[in-house]
Amino acid sequence: MSEILICEVGPRDGLQNAKHRMPTAAKKRWIDALAAAGLREIEVGSFVPPRLIPAMADTAEIVAHARTLPGVKVVALAPNLKGFERAVAAGAHKITFPVSASRLHSEANVHMTPEQMLAEVRQCAALRGAGGPEIEGAVSTAFGCTLQGEVPEDEVVRLAAALARCCDAVALADTVGYANPAQVKRLFRRVRGEIGDKLEGAHFHNTRGLGLANALAAWEEGVRAFDASMGGLGGCPFAPGASGNVITEDLVYMFEAMGVRTGIDLEKLFAARAVLVEGLPEEPVYGHAALAGLPKGFRAAA
Ligand code: COA
Numbered sequence: 098m099s100e101i102l103i104c105e106v107g108p109r110d111g112l113q114n115a116k117h118r119m120p121t122a123a124k125k126r127w128i129d130a131l132a133a134a135g136l137r138e139i140e141v142g143s144f145v146p147p148r149l150i151p152a153m154a155d156t157a158e159i160v161a162h163a164r165t166l167p168g169v170k171v172v173a174l175a176p177n178l179k180g181f182e183r184a185v186a187a188g189a190h191k192i193t194f195p196v197s198a199s200r201l202h203s204e205a206n207v208h209m210t211p212e213q214m215l216a217e218v219r220q221c222a223a224l225r226g227a228g229g230p231e232i233e234g235a236v237s238t239a240f241g242c243t244l245q246g247e248v249p250e251d252e253v254v255r256l257a258a259a260l261a262r263c264c265d266a267v268a269l270a271d272t273v274g275y276a277n278p279a280q281v282k283r284l285f286r287r288v289r290g291e292i293g294d295k296l297e298g299a300h301f302h303n304t305r306g307l308g309l310a311n312a313l314a315a316w317e318e319g320v321r322a323f324d325a326s327m328g329g330l331g332g333c334p335f336a337p338g339a340s341g342n343v344i345t346e347d348l349v350y351m352f353e354a355m356g357v358r359t360g361i362d363l364e365k366l367f368a369a370r371a372v373l374v375e376g377l378p379e380e381p382v383y384g385h386a387a388l389a390g391l392p393k394g395f396r397a398a399a
């Protein structure tokens with residue numbers, strides 16, 4: 098039976114857009130609970146200037162903590178060389194770069210054109226020595242952009258191909274929740290045709306309610322690695338109208354119900370959700386599976 102990898106991005110994508118701040122000690126408790134539920138990959142924060150996103154000021158301490166959890170791949174986002182150097186110094190196992198296919202979003206988000214950002218990623222990849230971290234290039238706004246509107250698929254394919262030449266893995270991200278399942282199938286198929294297995298991850302936002310449908314469409318196209326955020330927190334502060342990611346609890350529930358193994362224990366995942374709520378009590382959390390509970394006689398994937 099098939100198996101997938103879910104990367105929990107709540108501590109980064111979720112908290113960067115939250116109205117309230119989660120204290121460092123609460124972040125650690127939440128990440129501990131996520132690991133205890135079986136999450137094997139957790140994006141724990143980003144190395145961006147604290148003046149831009151104060152919630153990410155403690156990322157180095159969070160990475161150090163997460164590294165003590167056995168079996169957890171510790172992921173951090175970096176927007177430039179300085180962020181990369183900070184992530185390497187902190188000991189992140191994997192570093193993700195957001196490379197926007199929309200010029201307007203790229204300039205708003207990282208103050209660089211897509212081409213300049215690509216050059217930045219290349220430089221970081223070249224600096225990485227043996228035993229250095231994995232590098233992922235995530236094509237942001239791959240399915241459309243609130244600033245620019247339509248994003249040409251040719252541009253997404255071109256960027257993904259360029260990233261595949263310097264990164265270990267490439268992901269496609271629907272930063273603002275514009276994607277639909279037909280588009281997801283088409284674009285993942287096109288990009289896979291171009292870069293093969295270097296295409297790994299799918300990063301969906303649930304802004305228009307299509308997060309799960311898009312994840313299923315990507316799975317049917319052979320995608321086996323998904324980002325998701327607990328409680329549906331999330332969104333890019335520099336992309337107008339962005340809101341939360343596909344919800345981890347619902348995504349795990351869907352796949353486990355289908356017989357696709359995630360390695361995640363749903364009851365323990367709901368317990369981790371309680372730890373999130375305890376650490377960030379004012380922030381609204383979303384998700385159907387946790388609210389409704391598991392069906393009577395529910396059997397997780399064997
Ligand atoms: N971490 C900490 N400080 C950083 C930094 C980083 N990654 N990158 C730059 N800085 C510092 C510089 O050292 C400089 O400091 P100084 O004024 O004391 O000399 C200052 O910030 C300005 O540097 P500059 O290179 O001009 O950056 P900028 O202000 O144009 O910002 C980015 C560029 C990429 C750092 C910023 O746009 C960014 O962090 N974007 C990411 C936003 C994000 O997280 N979006 C959501 C996730 S996709």
Ligand code: ZN
Pocket residue numbers: 110270272300302331332333342
């Ligand atoms: Zn996102």
